[in-house]
Amino acid sequence: MADPTLTFQRIFTKVQSILPRCIENADALPITNIFSTKISEATKHCVEAAIRNYVTKKVIDGEATQLATVTAITTVCIELVRHELSLPTLPVLVLTDCFDMLTIKQCELLFSFVESNVGVWKEDTFFAPCKTSVLRMCNDLLRRLSRSQNTVFCGRILLFLARFFPFSERSGLNLVSEFNLENVTTFTNVETTDMDDDDDEGKGGDNRLCLDYTLYTKFWSLQDFFRNPVQCFQKAPWKMFTMYCGDVLEAFKSFKLDNVQGSGSGGAHLSRTLSEPAHTEGSSSLQPQVDQYFAKYLTNQKLLDLQFSDANFRRYVLLQILILAQYLTSNIKFKQETLTEDQSAWVKKTEDLVYTLLEETPPDGPVFVKTVKHILMREEMWSEWKNEGCPEFKKPEGYEKGKAKQNGKSEELKEDADKSPKKLRHKRKVGEIIRDADSKTKFSMGNAEMTRLWNLKPNNLEACKMPERDFVPALETYFTPAIEQLSPKSELREQDKLVNDSNFGWRGLRLLACRSPHFFTHSASPIATLPEYLTTMIKKLAKELPSQLTADIKVEEDDDKEEEKVIPVLEQNDGVKEDEEDMEEEGGDEERPEIKAITEEEQKALSKNLDQLGQDKWKLLAKKLGFANDEIEFIEKDKAEKEGSVENQVAFMLKLWVENDGDEANKECLLYTLEGLGMTAIADGVFT
16 A cells, blocks of 8 residues: 555645656656555546646646657656556546647647557557547547648548557448538539630630530539439439539540640659659759649639649549449448449449540559559458458467567467467358358358359359260260170170169160160060160160170171161060050051041030130130130120120130131040040030
8 A cells, every 4th residue: 555644735746846857867767766555546646637737837838838848758657657656548648738738830749759659559558548538639639620721730640540549440430331421512603704704815726625614513513422422323313423424524535634744844753752852854953842732622613724734633533433433333231222234334434434534644644543443452352341340350370479489489478378268259140151252253052162162163054064074974885895795705694794784774774865866766566674675775786886896796787678677665564565556556457537627516516515604714725725815805805895795705716726726626636625624514415
């Protein structure tokens, strides 16, 4: 415990009296000597109050403030926190008090100290307690600054926050993809009449593009689409955007710029930074030349001609179009709408035109285009990271282990790793995995090996047709052993031959069905067993296969004058003939009766019987006889207007059937159709 004799007032006075010596030596040791034991939270608050009071009363003195004194006392505060003599937020609170009481110019100089100590603020001792205070300090500074006058300082603050907070910090992420709708660009709504007079006097006979008020309004109206790209998914705004964008790009295409790289003006190069001097012709000294930067351009109508002549201005506008095109075509999680095929084609065509215009814009147009494409490609990667829920970036496994080995501390690191609890790996949802796979035109099968096999080829159906996936053997390869066994020289027993093997026979039948035309030869001579059928087929194939093995096989050759020998076909039933073959043998000599179409009397009788069954029964019969729905509607409508009887409609339908099908519209065909519909009673007493 701390010394009980140290009251608040004594601590306050003692710390303030020792602080000048600590600031002079940039050392916190004199303050640490005040306390002999560990101090309480209340005592830490006393130390914090004493230091902050000293800074505001004796250090801060307007324009005469010594920034070195501020940085020294902040360093002392950092050491006090590490010795557990103050709260972790003390250094940031001291800096916050200073920023609130200094001018903007002094704040910009003091902020360099904050940037140089970003590693200190990210330590475990300071990060968690101070991150809110650091963010509040930076936001207070940004509120005091002007984005157009203090652009560089604003950028430094934002870069510091990006370095201080991790990428996955939720407070710095636009998770729902909202747009800054407050960034409104205003321009003149009334055409200025004195613009043309001034331009005519200044240009004389120059035949440049006429930048009229219509083009002026279209050009600055595009900023509203860049501000809020979501409206491009609506029909009317999309039509307006495409028209305005096309006119502006056509104006850029017609309004060519001169190459300022070779002129005496000394144009800015992309490879030169703002701090490097540029060489100018005819001058021996180095004069620093920097690019002019504008956070927001003026929208006066008279300035449009000068702005169109500015290479940087043109690049800014063309780059805005590319960024908008990337948003419209990219896969974004919170974007509900998508473009149609025609809209996507227009965006692709516009992107190509913009890249062409950027290449033609000096200086270093091709280099600038290459840089822009690289930046937009990186943006796609960040977009995918955001779609995945902004997972935290972690160092790869083995990185710390390898680093520790280099320092000779591998054993200590291994012990620490064993002591630390293992973190559970975040399991991604099935929907997220499938969505990511669809965005890359891949398939996710739920198993690593299945996913790999399924994505070997872009088209799985075409992959199945590849030659290397044809596993069906050739006829010669499969039946050669069986042909050798049929030779008289073979000493193999009959029961050991392949034709008697059921597995060989089953595969042989499938192969014959795929590769041999003899398998489908019609025959009326059945065979009882499978080996006999295979033996017959092998003998037939032996004559066609280009093999010397068939030389010793006695194959019965056909005589030209005799009838062609019929190849027997394997029957499913063991030697049982079908009923149709019996009927052909019994009635082979009898003449078949002549097939004729149904007569008009039969048509009338059928119509009368069908009318008695109901209103819609004849429509079912009409569909079975081949009539389309529109034809049935025509028959029903036409006959209903004239006769109004279902019997007449059916009679007309049967008449059309006979006229269309001829002899095929016979009694047998009609009876077969009626039997399928369960309406055989209609034909009772009609056919004798």
